[in-house]
Amino acid sequence: MKICFLILLISLSVYASKVSIIKVEGMHCPLCTTAVKKAIKTLDGIEKVSIRLNTKKVKVIYKDNVLLNDILATIKTTSYEGVEISTEKLILK
Numbered sequence: 582m583k584i585c586f587l588i589l590l591i592s593l594s595v596y597a598s599k600v601s602i603i604k605v606e607g608m609h610c611p612l613c614t615t616a617v618k619k620a621i622k623t624l625d626g627i628e629k630v631s632i633r634l635n636t637k638k639v640k641v642i643y644k645d646n647v648l649l650n651d652i653l654a655t656i657k658t659t660s661y662e663g664v665e666i667s668t669e670k671l672i673l674k
Contacts, residue, residue: 597644597645597670597671598628598642598643598644598645598670598671599642599643599644599645599647599649599668599669599670599671600640600641600642600643600668600669600671601640601641601643601649601652601665601666601667601668601669602638602639602640602665602666602667602668603638603639603640603641603652603653603656603663603664603665603666604637604638604639604663604664604666605617605632605637605638605639605656605661605662605663605664606637606661606662606664607637607660607661607662608632608634608637608661609634610634611634613634613661614632614634616659617632617639617656617659617661618630618631618632618639620655620656620658620659621639621641621652621655621656623655624643624647624651624652624655625647626643626644626646626647627641627642627643627644627647627652628642628643628644629641629642630642638666639656639663642671645670649665649668653665
């Protein structure tokens with residue numbers, strides 16, 4: 582029984598991800614969003630990045646081992662400032 586539980590925990594951690602919504606003020610055109618998206622995708626463990634220019638919100642889905650501070654620091658390299666709005670843990674099936 583303990584072995585089954587251990588296997589379940591390991592498999593859940595392999596498929597665990599987080600999704601963060603980040604507000605990035607200052608983006609005003611598609612080139613801005615492309616720069617931010619491209620920068621975030623350079624980080625290992627990033628699964629998906631989507632940006633809504635009209636709301637200035639970036640949605641990032643990433644592995645558990647990625648730190649939100651690393652994502653925010655990467656956004657800063659594009660001359661924009663990111664502020665976390667929310668972060669949730671996902672279990673992918």
